[in-house]
Amino acid sequence: MKRLILIDGSNIMFRAYYATAYTGNLMENSKGVYTNAVFGFVNMMNSIVNDDFTHIMVAFDKGKATFRHEMFEDYKGGRKPMPDEFRMQIPLIKESLEHLGIKMLETELIEADDIIGTFTKKYYNDFDEIEIISNDKDLLQLVNDKVYLKVSRKGLKDFTIYNKTTLKEAMGVYPSQITDLKGLMGDASDNLPGIKGVGEKTAVKLLDQYENLENVIADKDNIKGKLGERIRNDFEQALLCKKIATIKVDCEVEEPIDYFAYSGPNNESLIEFYQEMEFHSLIKRINKTVVRKPNLDFNFKLITDSFELDKILVDDSFIVLESFNSNYHLAIPLGFAITNKLGSFFVPYNLIHQSLSLQMFLSDELMNKSVYNLKMMKVILLNDGYDICGVNFDLLLAAYILNPSNTKDDFRVVVSNFDYNDVSYYEEIYGKGAKYQIPLDDMYQKYAVKKTIAIKELKEQLLTELKENNQYLLFHEIELPVASVLAKMEVAGINVNQDYLEELNIELTGRIENLTKDIHELANKEFNISSPKQLGEVLFEDLGLKASKKTKTGYSTGSEVLEKLLDHHPIIEKIMMYRMLTKLHSTYIIGLKNSILKDNKIHTIYRQAFTSTGRLSSIEPNLQNIPIRYEEGRLIRKVFIPSSHNFLLASDYSQIELRVLAHMANEDNLIQAFRNGEDIHTKTASLIFDKEEISSLERRVAKAVNFGIIYGQSAWGLSEGINITPKQASQFIEKYYARFPGIKAYMDKVVSDATVKGYAETIYNRRRYLPELSSSAYMQREAGKRNAMNAPIQGSAADIIKIAMIDIDKALTKQKLKSKLLLQIHDELVFDVHYDEVEIIEKLVKETMENCISLKVPLVVDQHKGKNLYETK
Incomplete structure (x- = not known):
């Protein structure tokens, strides 16, 4: 069956932009190019091309002025100006169609609707079926026996299909009456006034009686009351609106219909376009359906005998420790991929337990190694009693320093920033969701080895860029050594007082239940307090409080709104307390309980290559964001305790960012x-x-x-x-x-x-x-x-505390002290201090932190110790 799809490109791209723009968080790639409209548009096009059709065309409006503006100067006059962030994406949207293999048309003074209208008439006899995709209901006038309009309610999945029958059922008019309807009732979106005071219901009734606008006007003197008066006053305006709303079906189209035949996308150029846009999820989608050419130079040897290891462990090796589980404290180590001058190899992880040679090679400071994510490798190895030393290059850290926006969780995403794409995405190997698993074949071995080859290929390029940017010192003297310090901290973990954690759980649960009861009594009804919609109805409808604003989804009940209502009703204070306690309970009480590992400790993960400023962030769980504003939040710090008989020491830089500002300014x-x-x-x-x-x-x-x-x-x-x-x-x-x-x-x-x-x-x-x-x-x-x-201020402060951490770690190791650095909470370092070393550690830490860098102002460190983290504040 020959089937033609006609797409209102202008309508689709507007929807693509505003579907994400309303949040205020627009997508952009690492070069600062906005991409949210492009991404949404391409996704919509991909949904459409999965359908069954033979020909496809996308029509766009070209410019602001059309022949309709000559007829009515204020045509579309009420529309807001197009945001600059959207406008700059339009050329990219049109470029995407070229790579998708879809032809487009746009004509001066003519709208997309008119191009679509012309196609429905000119090529009517060439097709068995013609489908129009748009949310512009002006196009309903084109519906007939072959032509139908698909209007989506959400994305391009939930459609309403209008044909002659369903249109009459839904709107009470036939396709031929759509322009009459517009003439009578006008169209606010196009700024067409129609007849003042005539709404849709009245217009439909008139058309049901008179069939068209002209017949209504012919009988205008016999229509009684206000309606007749309105028609007599505005009938000329109604005729003009009908004329403006009528779609042209006789535009010039130079291209033959076969020009719009669809033969599929150009996957090679499409992938390049997606890489430029950094649409990695779309690249993965292509990779699932397209068989990529293998790298013919790629081969590796699987090592199954520990005695073979002696032959392949040499200086200047590129190593990846492949593991399964994003939380590497719980990861299953799968093996080592190694590439060096002797070739490429994969060593199953279990061989490390059998091979002293491998253990010694990894820990040898004199054997140079290049890796990806040193900290992760070190944690996994330290947890098994091994270590890795002699690392002089970490691709993850190098990429991060060159541009913090380069680094994501996926290796492929990182290297693609340097135009290297000969490696799979993590998801392609391990799946996701219910299908997240270790593949049964050797896929992960090939994947790991491919990563070592990528590290080898990119090392010199990245080192050259670091040196050109005067960033080699930052890489080699700060980020690389602090990765090892962080690994030790993560492995050490921090002890948790689980009895006290359970006491807090019981106490908060009780207080939340009592607050819930109080709030329901004050509201005179039971409702879901955590539902902004239900809460808004209770506050602003049932209790009659003054609402600041109402959106499509309901009343705003954010903290800033509630704070302004504090003195207006006793329910507000209880709601604010309820929110705080439920947040504390779910995020910290339950969250911390779920994060305790078998050793009864919490082992956070510091994201070293994540923030845009160089500060560390903490996940699984986040131990840098324990609330201190309210006493209820501060009490959670009592959960964190030192080793038996020891103390916790918190050493905090005093006003370090202001001191850095004074120095830099x-x-x-x-x-x-x-x-x-x-x-x-x-x-x-x-x-x-x-x-x-x-x-x-x-x-x-x-x-x-x-x-x-x-x-x-x-x-x-x-x-x-x-x-x-x-x-x-x-x-x-x-x-x-x-x-x-x-x-x-x-x-x-x-x-x-x-x-x-x-x-x-x-x-x-x-x-x-x-x-x-x-x-x-x-x-x-x-x-x-x-x-x-x-x-510069926040980043410099972050660099200073990293230097202090490195220097302190060196001193602890050199002096063979038993105390350990456990946590970094932005400007604060927390130590588990052995009871015999309290004075030594206090002095060592304070002096090191205050003298790790020379500024024009002194660095000052405040120190507090206690039997839990609460006592250190």
Whole structure:
């Protein structure tokens, strides 16, 4: 059967953009190119081409002006301007069609609807069936015996199909009456007024009686009441609206119909396009259906005898430890892939238990090794009593330093940033969801060996780039050694007081139950307190509180809304407490209980190559985000305890980011204040308010300004944080810059340099790339400026604490001390201190942290010890 699909490209791409844009978190690739509309559009096209058809065409509007604007100047006049973030994606959307093997058309002064209309008439006899895909119901006028319209309710999966019969059932009119309907009732989306006061129901009744608009107008003098008056007043306007709404079916089409025959995508160019866009999920989809040409140079030997290992373990080897499970504390180690001058090999993991040669080779400092994710390898090996040393290259860390946005969880995604694609995606090997499993054949062995070859191929390129960027020191002296420190910390883990954790569980559960009962009583009904929709109805309909805003999904019940209602009803305070306690219970009580391993400890994973600033983040579980704002949250810290008879020592950098700012900005007033040991927030308040005696409120304002400056906070953001007017906040910021001119000059220079270079950098040349600074969208540029101001400060502080960790680890090892570094919580280091070493460790840690780097201001460390983490604060 010959079947033609006609797609309203303009309609589809608008839907693709706004389907994700409403969240405010637009997709963009590592080069700063927005891609959310392209991704959505391509996904929709992929859904369509899975259908059964012979020919396909996508029509677009070309430009703003059409022949309809000549007829009615305000045609589509009510529509908002197209966002710049969307506009810049349109050429990429059209390019995607070329790679997908789909032809498109666009014509000056003509809309996509008219091109589609012309195809339905011109090629009517060439096809058994013609399908139109669009949510524009103007196209319903084209429906007939062969032509039907598919309108989607959600994505391109849930369709309503309109033919002559279903259209009449759904709307009460026939296709030929759609333009009459538009003439009578108008169309708000196109800014067509129609007849004022005539809605859809009235228009349908008139057409049921008169068949068309012209017949209605012919009898206008006999139609009584307000309706007759309205028709007599606006009938000329109605005729114009009908004319405007009528789709042209006689546009010129030069290409023969066979030009639009579909023969499939150009997979080679499509993959290249997807790689440029960084659509890795779509590349995986192609890989599942396309047989890729094997690399004929690729071969490896499976080592099954431990005695063979002596022949292949040589200097300058590229090694991958393949394992199964994203949480490598629980991973099943599968084996070692090794590539070197002797060839490529796969060594099953069990051979390490049999081979002293392999154990010694891995731990030999003099045998140079290149790897991917040293920290992960080290943790797995240390958990089995082995180790890996002599690593002089880690592809993951090198890629991360070159551009923090390069690194994701998937090896293939990382190397594709360097135009290397001869390796599978993790998901293609191990599956996902219910199908996540170790493959039965040798797939994972080939996959692992392919990774070692990739490391070998990319090593020199990445090292050259690091040296060109003056980042080799950052790579070799900070990130590589700190990976080993973090591995030791992760393996050590931290002890948990499970009895106290259960006490907290019982206490919080009871309080949540009591709060639930109280809230239901105050609401005079039972409802799901955790449902924003149900909560909004209770607060703003049942209890009559004043709503700030209502969206399509219901009333807003965010924390900022509730805080403004605190004094209006006793239910609000209880709801806020309920939210806090349920969050604590689910995230920390239950979350921590589920994270305790067989040794009764929690072993977090530090994501070393993840954040854009160089700071570490923590997962499974996150131990860097334990709440301290409320006492209920702080009590969770009591769960974390030292080894038997030992102490926990917390050593925290005091105001390190402000100290880094003073150093980098070379701001004399700030430098002198820190050198004199003054309270920096009191000093700032004194300068801002021009007085010596400072109140606690004034100090709080100064503190907010100090930290706001670091994060590039706007006057509006500051005003929200300390509950003052934006004008007052702006005055505070201006005064701050006047009193600290070096900071203003520094911040302006940072933004200016980052705009020219495309990145901001730390003391140790860590870069944060900021493509948003060149965005045509104001809000994106402003976000880029804030990031440019913050990245050097936060990143430098992150580098400093990493250096301290490395130096402390060296000292602990050299002095053969029993105490261990357990946690890094941003600016704080937590140690399990042996009871015989308390004074030694306190002195060693404080001196090392305060002297690991020389700045223009002193670094100061505050220390507290206790029998649990709560006591260290």
